[in-house]
Amino acid sequence: MDELDKRILRRLATDGRTSMSDLGDAVGLSPTPTARRVRALEETGVIAGYSARFDDEKLGYPVTVFVSVQLDKQIDEALANFEQAISAFEEVVDCWLMTGTRDYLMRVSTVDLKEFERFLTHRLTKVRGVASIESSIPLRRVKANASRTP
Known part of the structure; x- marks a missing residue:
């Protein structure tokens, strides 16, 4: 290049x-x-594809919450089970498998805090293998790039 x-x-x-x-x-x-x-x-795969970026707030999802999840076991079956469950949750916009004290970091987007609470208490906590959850609400985005460029 x-x-x-x-x-x-x-x-x-x-x-x-x-x-x-x-x-x-x-x-x-x-x-x-x-x-x-x-x-x-x-x-060569350097350009992996093309997409549109959306404004969650203008789409009616003004609440963003970052959610860290720790599983009770870090074995392949537990990871696969969690990832399969999360892929069905439309509130989860992004999800990363992490190193460190937490296994996953997710970005969740909802219409309000009540909807986030329902997602948390009725869906995420019900996923088999979830040991602990920590949520953080961002105050404002400081920087946003579609991706890193050379």
């Missing part, structure tokens, strides 16, 4: 819908070589 590829990635990170012509202008190439480079970045 050379400097031109990095410039292409930085531009696509800010506007993934840009045309090849505009992208080429931004990085100093004509559209055809720009398209070849983008295709090569896609084929």
